[in-house]
Amino acid sequence: MTMNNPVMSWFGIVRLGLVQTGLGAIVVLTTSTLNRVMVVELAMPAILPGALVAIHYALQVFRPAWGHGSDLGARRTPWIIGGMAVLATGGFLASVATAWMTTQPLFGIALAVAAFCLIGGGVGAAGTSLLVLLAKRTDDNRRAAAATVVWVMMIAGFIVTTAVAGHMLDPFSPLRLMVVSGCVSVAAMLLTIAGVWGFEGHAMTSVDQRARGTAQQSSFRAAFMEVWAEPRSRRFAIFVFVSMLAYSAQDLILEPFAGTVFGFTPGETTKLSGVQHAGTLIGMALVPSIGAVYPRSRGNLQIWTVGGCIASAIALLCLTAAAVVGQAWPLRETVFMLGVTNGAYAVAAIGSMMALVSASGEKREGVRMGLWGAAQAFAFGIGGFLGxxxxxxxxxLLSSSALSYSVVFGSEAGLFVVAALMAVSVHRAPARRVMPQGNLRAVAVGG
Structure with a gap:
């Protein structure tokens, strides 16, 4: 951490967390509440909200380009505020589209497609620049704790929004839906402005000026290929994809598994998801808490990342056994353990992402973070579907629900083991591409 980029206080970290709170509030309303309204109140096929959410994830492929755009300006605040404005607009238009579907389904669906494109673009633009800013201003030993604070604040946005919006939406009407969505979008914008206003200042540091000069000398394609040529950046992107694929693949099958194999009612499966989320929060808090007690472990994110992947694989193997054993297995305890291990892995992985973003120098940080964010979003987008x-x-093939779930959970455990091995190789890779001396001139002129 250089003196040109002063280290953030805990208050500064919490301020940036306000952006994640606002982002989470809009996203949970559009991907959860509107999903339910379309399927239940409007009797639309479930594939419609599924396709809209897939569009939101598909737009994340442009994260490296948005990161490159923030590198060009060398300031992240305009991209964070602008991205949140696009997201807030998309969230409100999504509610308008849902209301429109009650009278003009085709026009409503067309507007919903446009709205979810805005949602995907806004999340990618704001989220990428936010993580770069957080990474640049956070001390090495605080990164795991900073990741925990920011992600817990995002989950808090989920919880508060679903609770308040759920209360305000009854009795349901299309107009009430639009009013609630509009209020959430305005609140998210206010939180974002409060979080980043004056944070970077108006003058660029010497480091930022050098980064801007480097970025302006090359196109996005050249910048992306430069980052992809870095062994550590490339391996970390692949690690993020594989581990997040394993992380997300069980999301859509856990509740059906509990209902089919263990006979849980819909209410019981919903409570089971709550048990998992509670475990995830505890797992997220576990990494910085142990770091506070044992300072030597605080900065060793590689060990936490590998350990989180291995522990998640063990929890999934326990679910594999649960599918075979059946109702005698302690399912709730196993799901809680899965949440804890997933939470510890997630915080360590995000902390590693923040630590590695500047590992190859004070340039291309937005492109690197965009690459890893795109890998994460792509994995989430296809993970649930593949699961x-x-x-x-x-x-x-097996003619048995229990065995089929066992095979899937076992495969996800295998993915986490592969991800653990890849996490080890990430930190062994050089930060920059090693080239013969004769090739340096060609690279310098863009060859």
């Missing part, structure tokens, strides 16, 4: 597809295929 359900694998479950259906295994059920068809």
């Amino acid at each position: 359900t597809l694998a479950s259906d295929v295994a059920r068809y």
Whole structure:
């Protein structure tokens, strides 16, 4: 951490967390509440909200380009505020589109597609620049704790929004839906402005000026290929994809698994998800808490990342056994353990992301963070789909629901083991591409 980029206080970290709170509030309303309204109140096919959420994830492929744009300006605040404005607009238009579907379904669906494109673009632009800013201003030993604070504040946004919006939406009407969504979007914008206003100042530091000069000398394609050529950045992107694929693949099958194999009612499966989320919060808090007691472990994010992946694999293997044993297995305790291990892995992985973003120098930080964010979003986008597809295929081939779930959970455990091995290779890789001396001139002129 250089003197040109002063270290943030805890108050500064919490301020940036306000942005994540606002982001989470809009996203949970559009991906959860509107999902339910479309399927239940409007009797639309479930594939419609599923496709809209997929559009939101597909737009994340442009995260490296948005990161490159913030590198060009060398200031992240305009991208954070601008991205949140796009997200807030998309969130409100999504509610308008849902209300419009009650009278003009085709026009409503068309508007919803445009709205979810805005949502995906806003999340990517604001989220990428926010993580770069957080990484640059956070001390090495605080990164795991900073990641915990920011992500817990995002989850708090989920919880508060669903609770308040759920209360305000009854009795349901399309107009009430638009009013609630509009209020959430305005609140998210206010939180974002409060979080970043004056944070970077108006004058660029000497480091920022050098980074801006470097970024302006090359196109996005050249910048992206430069980052992709860095062994550590490339390996970390692949690690993020594999581990997040394993992380997300169980999301859509856990509740059906509990209902099919263990006979849980819909209410009981919902409570089971709550048990998992509670475990995730505890796991997120575990990493910085142990770091406070044992300072030597505080900055060693590689050990926490590898350990989190291995522990998540063990928890998934326990679910594999649960599918075979059946109702005699302590399912709630196993799901809680899965939440704890996933939470510890997630915080360590995010902390590693923040630590590695400047590992190759004070340039291309937005492109690197965008690359890793795109890998994460792409994994989330296809993870749930592949999890359900694998479950259906295994059920068809094995003619047993329990065995099919066992195969899927076991496969996810295998992915986490692969991810753990990849996490080890990430830190062994050089930060920059090693080239013969004769090639340096060619690279310098863009060859």
